[in-house]
Amino acid sequence: MSVALQLAMNDISKSFAGVSALGGVDFTLRPGEVHALLGANGAGKSTLMKILSGAYAADGGTIRIGARELSIASPADAKAEGIHCVYQEVDTSLVPHLTVAENMMLDRIAAGKGSMWMNWSAIGREAEAVLARIGSRIPVTRRADELTLAEKQIVLIARLLVQEAKFVILDEPTAPLSLEEADRLFGIMDELKKQGIGIVFISHRLPEVKQVSDRITVMRDGKVVLSEPAGAVEPGDIVRAMLGRSFEEEYPKAAVPIGETLLEVEDIAAGHRVRGVSLNVRRGEIVAVVGLVGAGKTELSRLLFGADPADRGAVKVGGGTANIASPADALRSGIALVPEERRKEGILVGSSVLHNLSLPILKQLSGALGFLSRLSERRHAEGTIGRLGIRTASTGQLVGYLSGGNQQKVAIGKWMSTDAEVFMFDEPTKGVDIGAKRDIFRIIGELAAAGKGVLYLTCEFAEALGLADRILVMCDGAIVKQFDRGGVTMEELLYYASAGKEDMA
Template identity: 70%
Template sequence: MEGIAKAFAGVPALKGVDFTLRGGEIHALLGANGAGKSTLMKILSGAYESDEGTIAIDGEPIALRSPADAKRAGIHCVYQEVDTSLVPHLTVGENIMLDKLASSSGSGWIRWKSVHQEAGRVLARIGLELSTKKLVRELTLAEKQLVLIARLLSENAKFVILDEPTAPLSLEEAETLFRIMEGLKRDGIGVVFISHRLPEVFRICDQITVMRDGTRVWTKKASESDTHDVVRAMLGRSFEEEYPKLEAAVGETVLSVRDLAAGTRVRGVNLDVRAGEVVAVVGLVGAGKTELSRLLFGADKAERGSVSISGRPADLRSPASAIASGFALVPEERRKEGILVRESVLHNLSLPILKSISRLGVLSGASERKHGSGTVDALGIKAAGLGQLTAYLSGGNQQKVAIGKWTSTDARVFLFDEPTKGVDVGAKSDIFRIIGRLAQAGKGVLYLTCEFAEALGLADRILVMCDGVIVKEFNRGEATQESLLYYASAGKEEVS
């Protein structure tokens, strides 16, 4: 790719970017959210057309005007937002073989037994024990990601783009993915790896390209660079304080949960959060963290247990009643559940407070704009304007919108479920400061994450969740990543 340029609504996203990928190479593409890396890859995968620049394969110029053009050229992409790439009401096997089904549908005949047999062979290759006849809508987020990887293997790919593929995966599932990537490399396939987890980059990648503000900063061999070098290039400055911790006065108990249970994922949780306190719940994928957040927000119904806010029983019959009781939730799947991607930044920020900025049922445009501008400035949301659709914001700025819509509400307890997933180091720092300011304002914060380092840096207390229950509690400064992993894996792992 040479001289690639792209602008949206007059705002440059790419400014003459060059990028080279060789067969049999794993090439990391890094940058802060908004740096332009996803836009560059969407041009390579045919989702966008560039305004300027050329793309060539083996020296031959090629026009990529659609994803179909890219696939015919052997370029395949697995996007970070898995639900945009899967058909939920089709089976696992049908989703894996989707492109082949589409290309064979003209004949009018499909051999379903062969479809599921071939899909089963691909699943076996990546070590995923999953029925090919199970509906995709019944899968976990991690399983959906692996189904997308399986689809990739069923097609004749020459170049593969993996956009944050490990974000929803457990340690074991990530290891499976790395083995798959090594296999692609041995087969001579070029792999672009987009990730915010720098240890993964230096473990698996051959080359690293860093982008910032729509330009390429540098390209180096992974062996000739290090984490500090990359972070400095991504941010344009050294990043000394990765986990800023704002001091806040801790008050009375604001959230009390006793014996909360539902199904096999949440099996009797007990916890307390005090005003001004950040309590992290850490665990591996499948521990029950997301299910716990959904129970507390009224999205799922509890089978037993009690929840109170500031000493009063919380009404968890629905999300609306949970909000009225004092809860706010920033969910893991932000594009699906946290924001309305086809609505503007302004309207997203106004959603929870429509009553307060309306009179006699009529929305006050001036009040909405004043509130929106204040929130954008306070949270550092980078957007072309309040009218920009949230779909076109970077992942970090989308997450700030998902948080920002709650900051003017009367919420007493903020629930954050994997809030930094797919977010770069700079935006993470902004989100940590926002959480710190919420604590300083006397809010109770329950921070659910599988990123142990974040919990160690941010939390006043850490609760370890395993198999649906809290198995260990640490005060600030007592835990290490090794001890958290030990208890999160049921105390069965050897700890070095």
């Protein structure tokens, strides 16, 4: 296969149970380019890429490289044509107890080609050479379970070079990465481009899409609604194409009366990660804590929720002192947390939507004798699903099979019927598409309108500017600046978040 030939998907259609998921989609990928594929949840982009990578079979249409039509019936067929995919969940793609070199050469070792599987020094040398091609010096003798998420992604990309990939699908590759790690990934993508590899880039972060992409295609309702060179479209054009309306129309900030103080935090600290933080949240108020990765936002949320012990400090909820030594104490005090790592800490991926939503309120759903009412449990789940717009086949659907946005809605929904007065959200839109973000922002607005207090911890400064009544800037474990709504720009937030000083502003 010549690397100079274009990959083209023409008139691709796909239906599930009679419902159209793709309706005559055209998509092309040229060698040596980054083509961003965007769309809200349910737009069809994942289905299109699963057809390209062999996970799904198309109902109609063709896939060609140059003039040659491909027959892709499985992932193995796609790989044989040089089409590979790197998924967001990198941990599931590596064997943890094997070394970097062994993971990179896994397919070759498993196939037992020649004597390569026995020649470990040759494996190591080739692995080092491949990593060098993308500017990485990860020790090839390190075990995969000793790597950071960013390093694991690099190993997966290096494995694609071993397999002589010509076209690569990167599905949300920056979602788990810090800004610095994402920049390193973009450098590797540039190296792949120089080597003639075409990249499909799926991301929900519009600034990075504009930064790295050569072309941008947007899908909505199973069709392509925009496909242009990246330099010809603005972020507002992309949002309108995704949603069918503008960002301002989709996320209006409702005026909510702000009442008495619900949460008071005084001088809470833990080691060097949280250094004497004091803040308050009032009834009906959304307070954003913004900061770069590593600022201490997650550590602060864990202290307030009792997941980690504090060295010092006091917490009051509703005017009364809260002795929070565990998450159970936090819940009894009226504090709920939607954590950043939702799959590890926010939901039970192997349990149903029904059971996840009912878990915190089993006593409420049980009768006088302590037996759980299945009817009450089902009605509660159905009501929460409808209220939050959770897209699921049924209440019995396993949460692990939902999209990231719908998993996040379940993580939020399980607290909605509790007695919580203060809701903390730690990076709630991480890895979530723009349509699901709309729903999450709406839910947060409804909580504020219901008189709850909201503490919104995020590194997405634009979200804080759009949502918050007050913004606190966190840097190196401390709150360094506070702004009222409308009193700060994106540039000022970034300045203080990156250790800018007052006298230099």
